[in-house]
Amino acid sequence: MAESSSRSCSNGSPITSITQDHLFTILLLLPIDSILSFAITCKRFRALASSDALWESICRRDWGPNTVDALNSSNLHFQHHQLPWMRLYKQVSQLDSLSIHNLTYPDTELALPCPRASHSLNFVSDYLVLFGGGCEGGRHLDDTWVAYIGKDFQKILNWQKVNSGIPSGRFGHTCVVVCDFLVLFGGINDNGSRQNDTWVGQLTCHETLGISLSWRLLDVGSVAPPARGAHAACSIDNRLMLIHGGIGLNGLRLGDTWVLELKENLCSGKWREILTYPSPAARSGHSLTCVEGTRIVLFGGRGLGYEVLSDVWVLDISESYLNWVQILYELPNIPGGVSLPRVGHSATLILGGRVLIYGGEDSQRHKKDDFWVLDISAIPSITMQPSTLNSARILAKMWRRLKATGHKPNRRSFHRACADHSGRYLYVFGGMVDGLVQPAETTGLGFDGELFLVELLLQL
Template identity: 65%
Template structure:
């Protein structure tokens, strides 16, 4: 990277010197361009080129270091939703940071801080301990559905927590509906626009499901927060029933699912995409068959890393082994394919701890994926945080810098697996709920499983 930076700087220096000689004065033609035009040119360049451009002269240094330019760069790299959320929440709290400094700190992120979240009204009803549930952030609310709980029972309840402007406060949990969808666990639930899309899972009788549901939160001054579920019409074609599969949402109202455990208890390796109509009234499932493809597995994760690409990590394979392989699925129209990311873990500190199942994988600020928790092949639960740098995939097909273990401070959560996590719109906060946790106070007598109702926020540590 240092070599590339040096080459870029030399190219821009040569470019600047050549124009100086041709013009015969201290003002080059590019210097005469108005600032808006220079901004437009800089926003077409990669980061290294912008930094090199800043080194050519004082005027360009001032321009290429301006807060306005770097806010635009953050919008380009992270998306407008993320930047607007940062401005309305984090920055409004008196923690303003220059955008260039913020970009640098996010790029070099090495630590997170955990904060236990407590309902300020202690008499409120709260979600019971559970695992293999879903947790999503939509319409400024956390939405919790289903899961397995003490005694081997599976839940059909839906809970909503409205988040205030202070990220450290959950106003209260509110039970908004029960009975639909039917009780289940190890299902998938994703956010598309203002809608939740739920697929599959396993019910109380061990039966795998393949139904597709759609939910939407409605805020009302009269009735408060309500959430309506309805069965989505998908016609006669649907993926085979399953649980413990992975899923994520993609652009243009699409949901992707992969793998899981089918009706006969065999792990699956198939890939399906759901396309939802513009009015969200019906959808169409179709299978994608490619070669090569990830081996069958369950308890893994799929994370959408941009408009058309998703990241698959970990899970439990056919031989009951816990995996640490990474695959990227590119859903570009007419050219869908899986690509395995070759990672050398031998030079990654603590790299032998990466294999896991029942973890969470959340896209965070800066286009990186935060991996938390899970368990290994000996069912030892983890409480570590790992960062997977998606950007390194584009730069290096074989890299030792893709994985980074993060330090954590603040609240110390118990090691856990089969919990659920989601990020807010800024990508700076990741909310986590429940799971099977170490030293839980609610062991299930029949199975020895330990369920948890802990809820905490994981905050990216950025110095103001």
């Protein structure tokens, strides 16, 4: 059969008259299955469809150019040879395990951030930036810590405390990265007061003065979302910030969706509410993650009746008519044997355009330590109307539990996580750990100050 296919390529088949550059362009328009089918037709096409140049371009198409550039940069630093892009693509699509490295050593003389939860943690310009949060005694924190990562992902980090004085101390706020700037919104202070201020932070590195972080209150005009905390947020296309839900005034959970459009150089911005029907129910402690550049994935949280949720919603901002679409599925049909409803988890975009969900807690406030990959691209089509997924094969691709090796962190919730530019390395800090006796007693809360690294296990 292969011999016959080889002859057909050399016997003047019309496709053989197409130049290699044009074939390359055509292949980049095809799904992966079609490219693999094309590769088995003859030796010439197999060589083209298996080339590193083509698969690097496919990775750029499917993962984004920033991810590929970051992978190339780290590869040059460590190994100095061409990445096997076809093998890498396959490994990422079939990812089933990760490794955890402890980056916290309490016995060191280095200064460390104190234990906390409901803070913010961001990766920006090769630095980790940690701000605020709540700590023991029900107090908020107003400190900011910065640590340089660079290319050495597993080193002991040297945290530096940056005293900026603003924004005011808070917990349950959100902070996202837009064009190497930090954009922060909302949060709750010690008195239970909700905020609705929007701040822009810029990290600066001086040869003589060291690291500084400057914040300024963003001019958003007269319209802003109602004050809140424990909401969710994500950045979109380096120009937008999206928020949803949270706990508003008088402890009322919210279900509204707002988008902040930032002007050039982030000199000002404009908030507008996105009104859709249907839309996700009111909740707090959930997550928003932007995948594929334009799709926002909402997962979990705690609802109006204090119930812990497991629903998944998708909002595609590239559509002219914005609409939340619920992805319905049956929990018992998900492989892995562990229930997924949770609140206070982290949901981070990782290499391959998937969402890595870690930790959180259930309705009894039992903390979790499992890792799940949520892959929206596994769903055949996301239409304007919700539909229930009953296919075990699709659900197995949509939800996949990963095996974890190495360091064993405490089970936790309301921690924070962020990924490096490649999406291969994930940093996790803080959170609440098991030890709660009575839900109403804040003194029974256990706060964690551990920083650890989660590495996707790939054979590069």
